[in-house]
Amino acid sequence: MSSEYHTAETLDVKGLSCPMPIVKTKQTVDGLEIGDVLEVVATDSGSTSDIQGWAEGTDGVELLEQIEDGQRYVHYVEKTA
Amino acid sequence: MxxxxxxxxxxxxxxxxxxxxxxxxxxxxxxxxxxxxxxxxxxTDDGGKKMTIVATQGSFDMAYPPLILASTAAAFGWDVVVFHTFWGLDILHEEKSKGLKLSAVGNPNMPVPNALAAMPGMDRMATRMMERKIDENGTATIEELIDLSLEQGVDLQACQMTIELMDYDEDDFYDGVTTGVGAATALQHMAESDVQLLV
Known part of the structure; x- marks a missing residue:
């Protein structure tokens, strides 16, 4: 996946459906350093709205960008605190 | 003056x-x-939200909503309690949770009429079909969701009164499940919660 972010880690949740993309994103973010960007690659079409809701409702994370690439939904999340 | x-x-x-x-x-x-x-x-503690779910149903399909909401809320950093009572207890029962069934009878979403759905073996067949769909869809299993919830600090509680009513033993439940709690504990959590749900 090409992107302008320096991603510290990529999380592959292809083939998984709700709530796994969110739960795994949260668990992966927990292990990152502040300032790190996580790339989440999903196939669940609900993940776009779910990641938005999660990022808005959760302290210390910021959703930078979401890209829809055919059957793949790629989300960039920064750990801010 | x-x-x-x-x-x-x-x-x-x-x-x-x-x-x-x-x-x-x-x-x-x-x-x-x-x-x-x-x-x-x-x-206000750390300003985090709290949720209490009361899970009363123990059929295969009804085990999902409380577990999905609980594990997702935990991902939000919420403080989550799921109080399992009556048939909801079977979700936390290590052996029974692996054999939860979907009821074919009285379920208008089933593609067969009730008279047929009442035949022996229909519940098992309906459950198998659903399990296969869940696997194909990449949906987590009940056991996976329980593990995930516990891992993330969700407090899965088993109602003590129902444990005794059903002749279950405290050791029958998954490690990490809270036992020895009753309605008063559940009410206390509900009163402190931002979200309260009965499933």
């Missing part, structure tokens, strides 16, 4: 405000304000 006197007494600067509160009364008020401020800090 008397009204004039009243107006002039304020000129010395003390008559108006001072006599309304005795020093002891003021002190008591100050202490009360401190107390309330402290309780406000206690009450």
């Amino acid at each position: 008397s009204t004039d006197n009243r107006a002039t007494t304020t000129d010395d600067g003390t008559a108006d405000a001072a006599p309304e509160f005795a020093p002891a009364e003021l002190q008591a008020l100050r202490e009360r304000v401190d107390e309330l401020e402290a309780s406000l800090i206690d009450g």
Whole structure:
């Protein structure tokens, strides 16, 4: 996946459906350093709205960008605190 | 005359405000304000949200909503309690949770009429079909969701009264499940929660 972010880690949740993309994103973010960007690659079409809701409702994370690439939904999340 | 006197007494600067509160009364008020401020800090904790779900159903399909909501809320950093009672207890029962069934009878979403759905083996067949769909869809299993919830600090509680009613043993439940709790504990959590759900 090409992107302008320096991603510290990529999380592959292809083939998984709700709530796994969110739960795994949260668990992966927990292990990152502040300032790190996580790339989440999903196939669940609900993940776009779910990641938005999660990022808005959760302290210390910021959703930078979401890209829809055919059957793949790629989300960039920064750990801010 | 008397009204004039009243107006002039304020000129010395003390008559108006001072006599309304005795020093002891003021002190008591100050202490009360401190107390309330402290309780406000206690009450809000870290500002995180709380959710309590009461899970009463133990069929295969009804096990999912509380577990999905609980694990997702935990991902939001919420403090989550799921209080399992009556058939909901089977979700936490290590052996029974692996054999939860979908009921074919009385389920208008089933592609077969009730008369057929009541035949022996239909529940098992309906459950198998659903399990296969869940696997194909990449949906987590009940066991996976329980593990995930516990891992993330969700408090999965098994109602003590129902444990005894169903002749279950505390050791029958997954490690990490809270036992020895009742309706009062559940109510206490509900009263403190931002979200309360009955499933």
